[in-house]
Amino acid sequence: MKSMHSIDLETVEMTLDIMKYAINRISNTSPDLSKPKKEEELLKLVGETVTEKGIGGEEAFRLFKDVLVKASVPVDHPRHLAFVPAAPTRAAILFDLVTSAASIHGAYWMTGGGGIFCENQAMKWLVSLTGLPENAFGVFTSGGTAANLSAMIAAREYWRTLDDQNKSLKALVITSMGAHSSVKSMAKVIDADIITVDDHEEHKLTGEALQNTISTLSEFDRKRLFAVVATGGTTNAGIIDELDHIAEICKTEKLWFHVDAAYGGGALAAPSVRPLFKGIEKADSITIDPHKWMFSPYDCGAVIYKNMELARNAHSQKGSYLDIFKDEGAQGFNPSDYQIQLTRRLRGLPLWYSLAMHGTKKYTEAIERGLSLAQNAAKQIEQMPHVELIREPGLSCVLFKRIGWTPEDYRDWTYKNHDEGFALVTPTKWITNSTNETCARFCFINPDTTEKDIEDILKTML
Incomplete structure (x- = not known):
């Protein structure tokens, strides 16, 4: 019986498939901004994947590529500005x-x-x-x-x-x-x-x-x-x-x-x-x-x-x-x-x-880019009549509000942008004059985010 630790043709082919996927993903600077599905829905799509005899490497990888990864959100998307996103360098990913x-x-x-x-x-x-x-x-x-x-x-x-x-x-x-x-x-x-x-x-x-x-x-x-x-x-x-x-x-x-x-x-x-x-x-x-x-x-x-x-x-x-x-x-x-x-x-x-x-200089430049994007976002917000800064940017975080919106409006706006695969920006809360106010929040990490991305996201609040 073949050992699962043996090197055979299937292992070689699996290695090539995985390396090809990794190269394509690493070179993709704007991956699809996917969204999660409910567990029950995923189970219907892929079935039980852990079985006594296994489903095979090719089938398992196909399910991951075609279904499962598409039910996950890539944190390095340039318009993923929610929570604290990430933007690992290609060198770091490879290593x-x-x-x-x-x-x-x-x-x-x-x-x-x-x-x-x-x-x-x-x-x-x-x-x-x-x-x-x-x-x-x-x-x-x-x-x-x-x-x-x-x-x-x-x-x-x-x-x-x-x-x-x-x-x-x-x-x-x-x-x-x-x-x-x-x-x-x-x-x-x-x-x-x-x-x-x-x-x-x-x-x-x-x-x-x-x-x-x-x-x-x-x-x-x-x-x-x-x-x-x-x-x-x-x-x-x-x-x-x-x-x-x-x-x-x-x-x-x-x-x-x-x-x-x-x-x-x-x-x-x-x-x-x-x-x-x-x-x-x-x-x-x-x-x-x-x-x-x-x-x-x-x-x-x-x-x-x-x-x-x-x-x-x-x-x-x-x-x-x-x-x-x-x-x-x-x-x-x-x-x-x-x-x-x-x-x-x-x-x-x-x-x-x-x-x-x-080198460390490149790191400094990339981090300064996030800070610069936050300042640019604040400037754009100040120039648009439908939005308003909550406070001056703190590092790369920007809190702002859409004038006249309720908490439900922010929630619906978040889901709409995400459902359309356009952006992921989520609401937060900020206490002003003892009032816990719902607002929107940008967090800039990815140096590939552009000023145009910011403008386009703000326009979705019109």
Whole structure:
């Protein structure tokens, strides 16, 4: 009986088919803006695909190409401006294929030394953007959620070492109301309470608002407060908290200072807005997602620590079958020692290859392009009578409203544009004068988006 690991004619033909598809997809700069179908409908179209004897590689691939991929939304479409889209470089996409083909386990240097070396080259650049001290470093994770969680576990474990009584206390974190949902989710996972606060005007965490909140805590709550999570670019509006002032308060109050820059961290490479991040260099830990604004394929996040030893103390796993990885003969940088995952693929390799191929200057240019598109969108909105800016652009996010529209109008407009395969732009909410207002939102990541795309989308609101 033929083994499923054997190399035969069917495998060769399957390889050629897949490579042909990949080449065609990578070279397609404007793929169809597909839309999802209900699970029941997909099941009727393709049937059961996992069977005892299999349906064959050719049939499975046909179903994917003809049905299943067409029920998915390509995040790199130039008129996909919803959520936080992505636009991985062709180089990064190709090397994602190489990463899988190379079949390297990236948890320990003993098994993944060469690949980890490449990841670390890319990480050096990320760390250099933050301005953190010389010994700061980081590791690649599956995304911002895993990065935030890894950082908070390191923070909590460090806090517990400061006083034995802390081990019996339920920890407490302060963050802003605009913080990403993963921050609140992270608090649940580590069984910590969370206080959300902002200045109620710009919807950012300010030094004054933070200090006032800390000052009003009870003695018990102050004792269990261990960290502050600031945001370096909220996903809804691109708002950057007062990082510098927050850092000084955290230093005085002896609190761990974490900055969630999962979306906004890419802008650290853009000179036009880099000053807005003043104070990030004082953070104890930082989250950045290369699969957002650094043009990597999913899934690639990163967590960076000022003191790597504190992270290692929290995350390094022990087990008899793992002892060899700690042996002198296998020594090297072990990424699994600094984040929650043990088994890991080399997520940073596609970013490394793209950086090595194009150079960091090209990254700066592409990120500045997203910022420029946001400014152009604001200018166009100001010149059109039927739409109105909610606030000035925050990084590459633009909030605006169609005058006279209801929440239902925004919903119907979103579905109409998507159903027609024209654009995907979704509504959000913004609090103005204590009123939670529905509005539209652009988020510019893809440098292939054009000013004409923006104009055409705005005209669909007429």
